[in-house]
Amino acid sequence: MRTVIEVFDDPIKAQARLVELRQADAGNPRLMQVDRLSAVDRRSDPPDPEDWTRRKIADRELQVVQYER
Amino acid sequence: MRYALAIFGTAALVLVAGCRNRVVFTTQTSLGLDVSGTAQLPNKVSMSYNRFEVALVPRKTNGEAHAVYGGLDADVKFFAGHTIKQTFATGKAAMLATGAPTNGVDFPGARKVSSDHPLVFLTATTFGLHLTAGEKEMSPNLLLGYRRSEAAVIPVPEPAQEVRSVYADILINSSVNTNNTSITTNFSALRGVRIKQSFATGRAADALAGTSAVQAKLANAASLDPRVVAELKGKDAKRKMVVNAVSKDGITVDANLLKKLLTGSDGKLLPQTEDWVQDFEGKSISDFEKELLLEGDRHLDVLFERATKPE
Numbered sequence: 001m002r003t004v005i006e007v008f009d010d011p012i013k014a015q016a017r018l019v020e021l022r023q024a025d026a027g028n029p030r031l032m033q034v035d036r037l038s039a040v041d042r043r044s045d046p047p048d049p050e051d052w053t054r055r056k057i058a059d060r061e062l063q064v065v066q067y068e069r
Numbered sequence: 070m071r072y073a074l075a076i077f078g079t080a081a082l083v084l085v086a087g088c089r090n091r092v093v094f095t096t097q098t099s100l101g102l103d104v105s106g107t108a109q110l111p112n113k114v115s116m117s118y119n120r121f122e123v124a125l126v127p128r129k130t131n132g133e134a135h136a137v138y139g140g141l142d143a144d145v146k147f148f149a150g151h152t153i154k155q156t157f158a159t160g161k162a163a164m165l166a167t168g169a170p171t172n173g174v175d176f177p178g179a180r181k182v183s184s185d186h187p188l189v190f191l192t193a194t195t196f197g198l199h200l201t202a203g204e205k206e207m208s209p210n211l212l213l214g215y216r217r218s219e220a221a222v223i224p225v226p227e228p229a230q231e232v233r234s235v236y237a238d239i240l241i242n243s244s245v246n247t248n249n250t251s252i253t254t255n256f257s258a259l260r261g262v263r264i265k266q267s268f269a270t271g272r273a274a275d276a277l278a279g280t281s282a283v284q285a286k287l288a289n290a291a292s293l294d295p296r297v298v299a300e301l302k303g304k305d306a307k308r309k310m311v312v313n314a315v316s317k318d319g320i321t322v323d324a325n326l327l328k329k330l331l332t333g334s335d336g337k338l339l340p341q342t343e344d345w346v347q348d349f350e351g352k353s354i355s356d357f358e359k360e361l362l363l364e365g366d367r368h369l370d371v372l373f374e375r376a377t378k379p380e
Contacts, residue, residue, distance in 0.1 A: 006367070016300035017366070019293065024362050069363065 001027070006065045014063030027068030091186075092223045092232045093125040094159060096139045096268070100151075101214015111209075118143075122268040127225060131353070135225070135232040136271035138163035143264040153241045157192070157219040158273075160234035167269060169276030173319035173354070175230045184226030190235045193218045215241065307373040312358045314376035322357050324350035330375055339368050 008014035014031055021029035098120045106112035120141065126134050140156040158166045161176055195216040202209040221235050269277050313319070315327040328346045331338045338345075341364065349357045361369065 004364075012294065012296045012300055015294065016297045016304065019297060019301060020304065020362065020366075024359065026363060 001068050004067055004069055008063040008065065011063050014065055017065045021065065021067050029065060029067040032064045032066065033062075090127055090225045090228065091125075092127065092135050092137065092159060092221070092225060093123075094137045094139070094157075094223075095121075095123055095218070095220040096157060097121045097216075097218045098141060098155065099212070099214070099216040100143065100145060100153070101212065101216075103214070103216075104211040105208060107208060118145075118264055120266060124268070124270055126270050127228070129231070130229040131355075134271040134274075136160060136163040136167075136169065136273040137232075137269060138167050138273040138277075139219070139268040140166075141264065141266040145264065151215065151241060153215055153239070155217060155219075155240075156236075156238040157221075158234070158236040159221060159223060160232045162234035162236035163269065163271070163273040164276070166236070167273040167276040169272035171272075172313075173316075174272070177227075177230055177233050179230075182227045182230065184224055186224035186226070188224065188233060188235070189220075189222040190237075191218075191220050192237050192239075194239060196241055304369065307369055308358060308361055311361060311369070311372045311376045312354050315357065316354050320354065321351050322349045322354055327357075330372060339371065342368065 006017060008017065011033075018029055018031045100118050101116070103115040103117075104111045104113065122139050124137050126137065128134065137159045138156065139158075140154075142154045144152040156166055161171060161174070163169075164171050164174070195212060197213075199212040199216075200210070217239065219237060223232050223235065225232055267277050311330070315322050315330055317323050317326070324346050327349060328338075331342050331345060333339070345360070345365075349360070361372075365372070
């Protein structure tokens, strides 16, 4: 079992993803809002390190969807 | 009482037909004034709409349910005009009636299947004034309105195959204020009551649930933002395009098509899809669709773009 994290700039896309994962019976999907990446960047499996860094520099409020596989 | 009769009727159908490897689907609808009771005294006077629907549907070997569809659209003003449209269908007919996709479905007739079990299909309709009375032992009954019963018992000799088609529809239009083309909105054209009802399983149910009216109802029930619903619909459509692009037969994944889709102009596979070709070669497209929904979601836009790009 591993934790998968997906990062979204758009709250609508994040919410849709959460609904989609629930409908697909993905393991324990959760939506979190973070304003500082340090809160989540220590977690496993960042989706794309380059993208992660770019977003961190932009310093925007992000939506994080997390589930287990 | 009518519900009890309908339930007993269905139970009788199941007992007669046996419930194993058979699709049993029945509906019963009544609308209007219904008086019944003993010969001495009417003990039931009903001025209402009643509908009963039941389907016993065995699972196909791929896990899908056989398609059945029962739809009713009635525009009614008691003691005035009626427009009633009713549809009853199973199998491919149910898919076509609801606009469901028929790709990848193993339909009867494609290959020889040995079966000597008969298909039983009946409808019975009463419209207007129907009065029965007789000897002391026989209960009198008066119906002023509309009553329809529909039932089908269809054997399923091959569990992998979709159930055989039956289709029946009826349109009754007794009003001068409306007609069969005006029965398209959700409002009563007669300033009476508008009743719209659907009952479906399998792909027919999927197609119905995909219609905008039903999506809006589901979204309201789940308190979803309409923008979230639009996003979900958009992603679902993209996934369907990608899944169709990796299959030749609409049932299994073709390794060459999948590899071609995953490979970019630089000749490299998309990140973390290195095992996909090996993992999904010859597997069901529904398995691939699930992987696309979970791990493959990050590549959905790229894959959709490649799948829809002209050669």
